[in-house]
Amino acid sequence: MLFAFLCTDKPGHLNVRMENRPAHVEWLNGLNAAGTLKIAGPFLDGDGKPCGSLVIVKAETIEDAKTLSADDPYAKAGLFEKVEIRPYNWTFNNPEA
Structure with missing residues (x-):
């Protein structure tokens, strides 16, 4: 099942995002x-500056998605004001469909 992470940055935390971006990209690459x-x-x-993130992952359960x-290094660094995790159905333009 797919899950979408809808992440909203804390106001004034662009520096936290930029400082942790290399670790975040490494995590995404993994x-x-x-x-x-x-x-x-x-x-x-x-x-045009980053203010949040959308990440869609495949996981067995919502608990796995929460883990x-x-x-995410951004989450560990305290970047996000809010993270919403929702099941997602990729209907259009899904290369796996």
């Missing part, structure tokens, strides 16, 4: 190599 990562990228504010989300 998920990708394992076949777990489906989609990932930042949300942008009105100035994956908690392992």
Whole structure:
């Protein structure tokens, strides 16, 4: 099953995002190599600067998805104000369909 992580950065924490970006990208690369990562990228504010993240992963259960989300270096660094994890059905343009 797929799960979407809808992550909202804390206001004024762009520096935390940038300082932890290399570790975050390494974490995403690991998920990708394992076949777990489906989609990932930042949300942008009105100035085109990152202000959150969308990550879609494959996991057996929502508990597994929560564990994956908690392992994100951004989460560990306290970047996010809020993280919502929701089951996701990739209907259109899914290369695996």
